[in-house]
Amino acid sequence: MFLLKQILPAVIIAVMVAAGWCGIAVLWKKESARVPLESLGIGTGYFVGHLFVTGWMVFPPKDTTNWLPFFAAAIAIVSGFCRVLALRTSLRLLFLFLISALALRLLLKPRFEYGWLPSEGYVWISLLAATVVLVAVILESVASVSVRPIELPLLLLILSAGCFAVLILSGSMLLSQFAAVLGGAVFGILALTAGKINPGLGTIPVFALLLIALLVSGCSFAELPASCAILIALAPAMALLPVAKLSLPVVPVRALLVSVPILVALFLAFHSSPPLSY
Amino acid sequence: MKPGKLILNIIICSFGLGLSSYGADTYKIDGIHSSLIFSVKHFGVTDFYGRFNEITGTVTFDAADPSKSSVDITVPVESIDTHNDKRNGHLKSPDFFNAKQFPTMTFKSTKIEGTGDNYKVSGDLTIHGVTKPVTIDFKRGTDGKGGQGETRGGGETRFTIKRSDYDMKFMTNAVGDDVHIILSLEGVKE
Numbered sequence: 001m002f003l004l005k006q007i008l009p010a011v012i013i014a015v016m017v018a019a020g021w022c023g024i025a026v027l028w029k030k031e032s033a034r035v036p037l038e039s040l041g042i043g044t045g046y047f048v049g050h051l052f053v054t055g056w057m058v059f060p061p062k063d064t065t066n067w068l069p070f071f072a073a074a075i076a077i078v079s080g081f082c083r084v085l086a087l088r089t090s091l092r093l094l095f096l097f098l099i100s101a102l103a104l105r106l107l108l109k110p111r112f113e114y115g116w117l118p119s120e121g122y123v124w125i126s127l128l129a130a131t132v133v134l135v136a137v138i139l140e141s142v143a144s145v146s147v148r149p150i151e152l153p154l155l156l157l158i159l160s161a162g163c164f165a166v167l168i169l170s171g172s173m174l175l176s177q178f179a180a181v182l183g184g185a186v187f188g189i190l191a192l193t194a195g196k197i198n199p200g201l202g203t204i205p206v207f208a209l210l211l212i213a214l215l216v217s218g219c220s221f222a223e224l225p226a227s228c229a230i231l232i233a234l235a236p237a238m239a240l241l242p243v244a245k246l247s248l249p250v251v252p253v254r255a256l257l258v259s260v261p262i263l264v265a266l267f268l269a270f271h272s273s274p275p276l277s278y
Numbered sequence: 279m280k281p282g283k284l285i286l287n288i289i290i291c292s293f294g295l296g297l298s299s300y301g302a303d304t305y306k307i308d309g310i311h312s313s314l315i316f317s318v319k320h321f322g323v324t325d326f327y328g329r330f331n332e333i334t335g336t337v338t339f340d341a342a343d344p345s346k347s348s349v350d351i352t353v354p355v356e357s358i359d360t361h362n363d364k365r366n367g368h369l370k371s372p373d374f375f376n377a378k379q380f381p382t383m384t385f386k387s388t389k390i391e392g393t394g395d396n397y398k399v400s401g402d403l404t405i406h407g408v409t410k411p412v413t414i415d416f417k418r419g420t421d422g423k424g425g426q427g428e429t430r431g432g433g434e435t436r437f438t439i440k441r442s443d444y445d446m447k448f449m450t451n452a453v454g455d456d457v458h459i460i461l462s463l464e465g466v467k468e
Binding site: 006054055057058062063064065110114171172173174175217220221222223 | 367368371372373376378379380381406407408445447448449451
């Protein structure tokens with residue numbers, strides 16, 4: 001109950017902000033404006049929700065996890081522009097890689113100060129930024145094979161919920177609250193379905209960067225095992241298994257498949273971290 | 279430079295250094311016999327107590343001119359001890375101290391004034407990566423001899439800070455904002 005009281009207000013704010021932008025997207029007649037507005041929806045939804053959790057902060061933030069809302073805003077604006085300008089996929093992904101690398105460099109500043117050699121650090125940054133791009137590519141592939149408008153947001157909600165749960169088990173309620181805010185922003189995107197618009201393309205870059213940044217924060221600053229982070233990051237690939245040919249309802253089966261690695265991650269996190277009750 | 283002039287310069291410099299350090303004693307903080315204890319309200323009910331088990335640093339004290347004294351203390355956050363491993367882990371997490379990002383707390387004095395046993399020590403207190411100026415009342419104890427014949431000195435201060443001033447704002451409804459601190463220092467004269 002205490003946890004809910006702590007988490008719910010920020011999540012509700014994130015839902016409202018994201019749904020507000022998506023409401024504008026539904027009312028807007030211009031097709032090309034919808035995806036950028038969706039990007040802004042999840043980006044600003046996360047931004048406001050995060051600030052609601054932490055309170056107003058100094059800039060630049062001292063606590064590097066407080067860069068997350070700025071990453072959300074930056075990637076939302078850039079990916080929105082990429083869609084407006086109809087850039088080629090390779091160029092879009094290159095921008096995503098570069099922004100992710102910059103974001104992860106800022107997030108992992110303490111690892112450079114207290115652990116990594118510069119060369120070692122930049123190898124890690126490159127690998128993690130490539131992982132953001134990989135997750136975005138997987139999610140775009142899932143969007144392209146989805147059979148119902150709700151499928152991709154449902155998948156993103158499952159991933160947010162998994163991220164929330166493993167971060168709580170990693171010993172940080174604060175980081176798990178950020179994951180809940182991300183889930184809230186994704187939930188707000190569902191407002192697009194009211195206008196019979198398939199949500200997803202504008203959401204994916206922002207979601208991919210924030211998901212990886214949260215998991216990396218859990219591994220670097222809390223006690224999240226790397227195996228859990230990898231399982232959650234790559235869980236959406238399970239939705240690409242060829243289930244459409246089976247005579248089963250596709251959406252629940254894909255949701256179930258994606259949940260499998262997440263449940264394994266939860267099991268591992270539970271067994272490696274002490275609960276917070278004391 | 280001629281050898282005679284060089285020797286003269288060395289003598290002048292040595293004399294200068296000797297004058298500048300005359301009267302100031304440096305004490306290396308003895309982490310075993312020093313204590314940093316804190317208390318904070320839990321759910322508004324009552325205070326729970328914790329401590330940091332490691333304190334390092336030096337205190338330079340000039341009795342003749344206290345303004346020439348200085349304090350430099352470093353405390354590793356990892357050494358937090360609240361008599362409960364789970365709570366220690368949670369306090370070290372990003373929810374509170376974020377020990378992996380901010381592994382130490384420091385205090386560096388900027389101004390010391392007072393006479394006898396009572397001093398006002400102003401300085402920069404850095405916790406959770408945030409530095410704030412504070413002024414504390416420090417009561418000096420009497421010097422004594424240790425088991426090895428070494429000279430020991432020390433003193434104690436009690437003060438209160440707000441953790442939210444140091445960007446530790448999470449769960450202020452469960453864990454109070456006011457943190458009461460007792461710092462008792464003992465050092466070995468060098």
